[in-house]
Amino acid sequence: MDRETLLQDFMPFCDIGEQAPKISQNKDSLTVKITRDGKALKISINNETGKIQVENESKSKKNFSSIEAMFASDLFANLKKWADAQKELLKNETTNAKGMIPVNGRYSDGSLSQDVTGVDRIDEVIESSSRVTGSTEIVLIDGPAGVGKTSLIEKLAHRRAEMYKESGGSLILHVKSRGRVLSNLQDLMAFSLQTIRSHITYDQIPVLAKYGLVTIAIDGFDELGDPNGYEMAWGQLGELVNQVRHKGKLILAGRDTFIGRSRIVRDVKSITADDVVVSLTLVAPSAAQAKEWLSAKNWSKANIESSAVSDLLEDGSFALRPVFLALLGSIKPKQLSGKDSAYVSELLIDAMIARESKLFGAAVNAVMSNEQMKKFIWDFMCEISRDMADSQTEALETSVFGWLAEMTLGAEVNDEVLALIKHRAAVIGFLVQDERPGYLTFMHSQIMNYFLSHVTIDAIEKGEVPKYIRRNLFGADFLSSFIDVSIKIGANERPKIDRFMIRAINFSHSHVHIDRGSRNVGALVISALPYVSEELDLTVRNYDIDDVKARGTYPKVSMENCTISQLDCRGADLSLITFNGVSISSVIADDATRFCSSFPNPAFITDGEGNQVQESNIEEWLSARGRNTEEVSLGGVVPPKLRKHPIYALLSKACRLRQYWLRLEDDLYAEKILKDQNWDELRQALLRHGFLKEEVRAASGRSPTFYHIKHKDRILAADSKDEIVKALMIDLSSAI
Structure with missing residues (x-):
């Protein structure tokens, strides 16, 4: 422990207006003199044992087993008071086990992975990783919107606060983005401290984290990706990694399309070989867990x-x-x-x-x-x-x-x-x-996004550009909700989504590019394209876009002179799009994605498993998913003859619908599938190979037959090792 390091660690705890801590050293110990809460303190640190003695002006002395124990005490951070306040604040967030929705996840340390269930077990696993002193550990918590990332952090924070009196350990500072661009971590840490009425200041937090006394949990970490503040925000994260290096741990929670071990290691330059990056991917409760939970809520x-x-x-x-x-x-x-x-x-x-x-x-x-x-x-x-x-x-x-x-x-x-x-x-x-x-919020941001998506379509359809479209960053969570709303409006109010598209697609021609309006509207245009009338002659032109989410089957459309920072097109069929002068930095895609021959080479591709495709393999990877113009079968499973036949296009479109059940008269998308001339042939093949569930129900004058296509992802992926899917494709090919 050198003098310079000690000076940096004690400086935030020095009273405002007082001199910086003075540090002297002799053979046996280091001595720190500091003014804290108006009292002059003399702190002696034994070089060999690390034990500490603190003496005040009245010669009263307190002994501590370590510097960690001293910083945790009421002389400095008073973490017992923190724990009591946090326990009280979060007591309503943690109910008894019977009333708590099950928490499931998959934990991975890069070499081994395991399924974990329950807050207690997750906390144990998070705390169990081993690393060398002098390193930083980063725990990535990812998963889709609404899966419970924020709730888990709150429950972990409450659990740690409850256990602190008996077992000590690291308390959690829950840092939330609160709807703003997460670019100033110090401001957000200060707000989080204010919430628990703590006397600790934001600049003391990295010191407490460094000594393993506090774990900083940054919730909404994916919002660091705002291109307007990209370098600054990632730079702050890198600086924080350095500041807490010793025994420090950071929790970073965000959407699954943004967080990944390879990306963190690549983009946070301060991460070293000694640092540890582990991940916890949250998944929704199983059907059995959900039924058990509803039973506990008195559902019969x-x-x-x-x-x-x-x-x-x-x-x-x-x-x-x-x-x-x-x-x-x-x-x-x-x-x-x-x-x-x-x-x-x-x-x-x-x-x-x-x-x-x-x-x-x-x-x-x-x-x-x-x-x-x-x-x-x-x-x-x-x-x-x-x-x-x-x-x-x-x-x-x-x-x-x-x-x-x-x-x-x-x-x-x-x-x-x-x-x-x-x-x-x-x-x-x-x-x-x-x-x-004195403040109220939506029960979940996904509920807010649902209503805001309707507001967005209504406003743009009328030619209005609200302030939030011009100022905010439309992230993946909002775009997911926007797609859900677009699907429903496209099915039941097709003229409305068409009017929206006609207004929005020309937005880049008339809007002055001095704010975020054009970027956000461009993302909305691409997300909504599969749900407008196929008769529209559309060209997406002159858009610079940040994040884009593409789902479903895209119609014939041209994209010209556009740049996209990140395109998440998992499961989407882009084969009918014509790209001209389009640049895409990063693509997230999976085996169900289909590309067209004009799709541009991106700088990065992340596959459906979260792995980054090697730059030298990008061309081959795209070609294997439809970009090649030669008459070859996809993955060796879809024969060329079938690939060019309308029945295969019908199968692909049906598998990309979000609906669970298909029924005539339910919506426009289902009707197009079920009234197609190839549906009966496709239906019989799907039934023969166990890919279709068919039910007849009483339906008050409407069509009584419901269809559910099972294992859609397997069908779209067309894996050469999947013998059942291969048999389906051979069957279809012989039938046409």
Whole structure:
């Protein structure tokens, strides 16, 4: 332990206006003199044992076994007080085991991986990794939106705080992006400390982390990728890695398309060979876990096995993500009777709106119908999401909700009813208390993104460009919700999504490129293209775009003179797009992705397993997924004859639909599949090879037959080792 290092470690704990700590050294010990909380302290550190004695002005002495014990004590950080405050703050985040949604993940240290279940086990595994002193450990927590990353960090923080009195250990500082670009870590750390009413300052945190007393958990780490602040933000992370190097640990949580061990090692230049990077990929609860949890919430077996609910509780279903499972558990099963589970988010949100519309009381019900109340709640949530987005925040003061409710209602009701609605508006089920007293936030950012996606389509369709489109960064989580909303509008309100596209696709021609408007609208255009009318003659031209999410089957469209920083096209069929003068920096794709012959070579490709494709293999990798113009079969599974036949295009399109069940009259996408002249032939082949589930149900005058294509990913991947898929393709080829 050298003098310069000690000086840097003690400096943040010195009183403002006082001289810097003075350090002297002799044969046996180091002596540090510092003024702390108005008291002059003399700190003696034994060179051999590391034991410490602290003497104040009155010659009173305190002994500590180590520098860690001293920094944790009430003379410095007083971490016992931190633990008590954090325990109280987070007590509502941790319920008993029976009421907690199961937490599942896969932990990997780069060489070995294991499945882990439960907060306790996850915490044990995170703390079990071995490394040399003088290194930094980085724990990556990734997973899709709504899978419970934020909730897990809160539960880990609460667990550590509860255990601190008995076993010590490292407390967790939960650093949230809070809807802003995560570029100034010091500001965000300061806010997190203020939340737990800590007297510790942000510049002391790296020191406490360095000695293993505090783990810094950065939630929303993927937002570091804002190109406007890219280098600065990554630079700050690299600086933090250096600052905590000794016994320090960082937790970085973000979306699965952004975080990866190879990318962290590549882009954080300060990471050394001694540093450890491990990962925890969160996955949704299994269907069995979800059913057990709903049973604990007093759902009967009949409720769980009803057609509407059982469809939602299939393994891999979107509804199993904790954010939606919690919403499902909060509504009555009979509210889902007769519903289709094709659009899970809309189904659950509509159920919540129906529930809340009946809770405003008799006086309101006397003057406003239930349909009017549903519309009010819908419009109100849209206004809230827009106001939050415009303000670059995920929480608003409680007082704001009153005037937003009044603005939403207009002059429809008298003052007495208005007062009742304003009073009730702030406790609508979509909203929860923020960690800041007097603030409310959406129960999950994915709910906010759902409403904001509707606002976005409505605004652009009308030629309006809201502030948030011009200022904010549209990340992958928002774009995922936007795609879900585009699918539904495209199926039920095709003219509306067409009007949106016509406005949006020409945005780059008229908008001045001095803000983020053109970049964001460009991302929306590409995300929504599969859901507009095929008759539209579209050219996407002159867009510089950051993140783009592409899903589904793309129509014939041209892209000209565009640049894209990152294109996530996992599972998408881009084979009909013509690229001309397009540059793409990074691509995320998988074996189900199909490329066209004009698709440009990106600088980087990350495959479906999160591995980076070697630069020398990029050409071959793309060609194996459809970019080659020669008549060769995909992976040796799809014969050339079949690949060029409409029945294969129909199969590919059907497998890329998000709907679980297909039925005539349900939506435009299902009708196009089921009315296609090749459907009957395809249907029979799928049935023969076990890839189609067919059910006949009572459906009140509508088509009673429901179809579900099983193992869509396997069909699209067309793996040469998959003998069943290979047999399906041979069968189809012989039938045409």
